[in-house]
Amino acid sequence: MSGRLAIIAGGGGLPAALAAADPGACCIAFEGAEVTLPEDRVSRHRMERLGDLFAALRAEGVSRVVMAGAMSRPAFDPAALDVTTTGLLPHLMAAMQQGDDHLLRYVIRMFEEEGFAVVGVTDILPDLIAAPGLLAGEDPTAIARKDIARGRAILEALSPHDVGQGCVVAGGLCLGIETLQGTDALLRFVGETPAHLRREGGGVLIKRPKTGQDLRVDMPTIGPDTLRAAARAGLDGIAIAAGGVLLLDRAEILSLCRDHGLFLLADP
């Protein structure tokens, strides 16, 4: 696949990693979005004026688009809407009512219908995903293995309802399920569990994409902050889906696993 790449950038370190991997890429961010890229590297667009955005991308010779980083749900200013966006709005609003997956699938289709190829982060940075196996720490205990299986079953049950990219299970007990607020909020919640409700064995964060989730957008991600939050929550380790979860800054992740005695397992 060739043609110039546009990075639609949200928060976190991923947009910068993509921009570094493809110095010729055109970096786009919506007004109001927090982006860690240098502001002179970013061209800002209004969410309400997608027609302008599509035209600008074409003028820049962009044929491929990658979306990276958490984007807050946009607040629309109806007065600023352009014709293109006004036409798209009913679909966009309907998709937003149905959960993240519907919204993101719609956004992908929207770009595709405008003639852009939507590529995944791992098409640009294939090293961000892990092959199956133990990446760090000691082999999970039998209890941790059972917790991982229980966590997977819980996430699979939730998948059709477009909820749950992660959960924490400890000694058979589910201590938290990830919702909109994300993994760090989940781990903070788990860390606040009163001691008398916890068992021996700190528990495992299970992190997987939803069944059928389009991995070109909103791929589940862990990074150094996830590891620090998992350690603070008293967990024993993290189990991710091999090939289905991005590892941001793998070297630091592995070093934090060592420092805190956490295992990191990539499950098939």
Place this chain on the structure above:
Amino acid sequence: MSGRLAIIAGGGGLPAALAAADPGACCIAFEGAEVTLPEDRVSRHRMERLGDLFAALRAEGVSRVVMAGAMSRPAFDPAALDVTTTGLLPHLMAAMQQGDDHLLRYVIRMFEEEGFAVVGVTDILPDLIAAPGLLAGEDPTAIARKDIARGRAILEALSPHDVGQGCVVAGGLCLGIETLQGTDALLRFVGETPAHLRREGGGVLIKRPKTGQDLRVDMPTIGPDTLRAAARAGLDGIAIAAGGVLLLDRAEILSLCRDHGLFLLADP
């Protein structure tokens, strides 16, 4: 059903309500359990000496047992175990690994095998459950109705996994799923959701028993504190399962609904 009643008391106001409804009842609490009953009304027993407990109940002429109020997961002192409890321990530990329902079903069977009838709170206090209908506030909006349906679907998906007596859905987005820590912790978590992740419409707490849950033990409960926490979390209302959720102190619940403009709907 006749015969003397024993109330196995945990935290919260329910044991006191039961004791008031049946002044002849024998009130039991495990060592370390927080109980709001006057201490001279309660006879304390060790979790490790269930043989003694069964003998004491029989000596008191007890034939019916009701369990009420949140009980922390017991910490066993192996040195204090009696023969009966030692024999039960492997089953108890196995049940504890499999989630609340397994544990509670096992505890019920344990009492039944000792010859006691296990009755539900609503057998003693039938007024604690609600008939279907709107109990307080204004009819839920169309958005709230959809949120309630989405919340039910999420809870039903989780039921076979013995997780989730409650969740919060707001404008189609799931903002939290109840785990071991209970409803108040869930509502605190929802209340901490950053404003940019929330939509118009505060959302609904959906509270239902798990499918197939034995309602004689651990029936889902709401009380004045739930209402206050729901108001603090910015919700629009609460939807409970008619006949499946206990209303502790209904008068105060309804008055808090009025004060905070919350609806309370009992769904079939």
